Amino acid sequence: MGKIEQRMDYFSVDPKAMKGLMEIEKYVAQSSLSKTIFELVKYRASQINGCAYCMDMHTKDALHEGETDQRLFVLSGWRDAPFYTDKERAALEWTEALTEISKNHITDDLYERVSQYFDEKELLALTMTIIGINGWNRLAIPFRSHVGDYQPGQR
Numbered sequence: 001m002g003k004i005e006q007r008m009d010y011f012s013v014d015p016k017a018m019k020g021l022m023e024i025e026k027y028v029a030q031s032s033l034s035k036t037i038f039e040l041v042k043y044r045a046s047q048i049n050g051c052a053y054c055m056d057m058h059t060k061d062a063l064h065e066g067e068t069d070q071r072l073f074v075l076s077g078w079r080d081a082p083f084y085t086d087k088e089r090a091a092l093e094w095t096e097a098l099t100e101i102s103k104n105h106i107t108d109d110l111y112e113r114v115s116q117y118f119d120e121k122e123l124l125a126l127t128m129t130i131i132g133i134n135g136w137n138r139l140a141i142p143f144r145s146h147v148g149d150y151q152p153g154q155r
Contacts (some may be wrong), residue, residue, distance in 0.1 A: 028125050028132065040084075094110070098134075
């Protein structure tokens with residue numbers, strides 16, 4: 001299997017271009033959103049988008065934070081798996097709806113379900129996490145960020 005060549009190292013080309021996404025990361029890191037939900041959401045959105053770089057990164061980060069292999073292996077089937085909390089399920093449902101927003105209408109019912117588990121500040125942080133990872137996916141995929149070398153703590 002041949003190595004896939006990176007098209008662009010966007011951080012090197014113009015670090016200023018990354019400032020907005022980096023500010024989202026800082027905002028969420030300072031919020032009360034749990035690290036577990038933060039990593040599950042980032043991994044799930046990256047699965048949907050097919051971003052190998054971000055899937056690699058966020059599985060490693062999740063494991064580093066204490067997540068289990070089993071929960072990561074089964075994440076795309078979270079609806080049928082018994083080992084996610086109701087709050088995590090709400091976050092994953094919100095993630096899927098926002099990641100594929102062109103296919104989904106964000107209904108009042110969905111908003112009310114998710115709002116049962118997240119106060120307004122947490123829901124904003126969750127939403128910003130989803131916005132951020134979708135942005136990172138949209139950089140990593142077209143520019144073919146090199147997959148496999150990332151190690152936790154490198155950000």
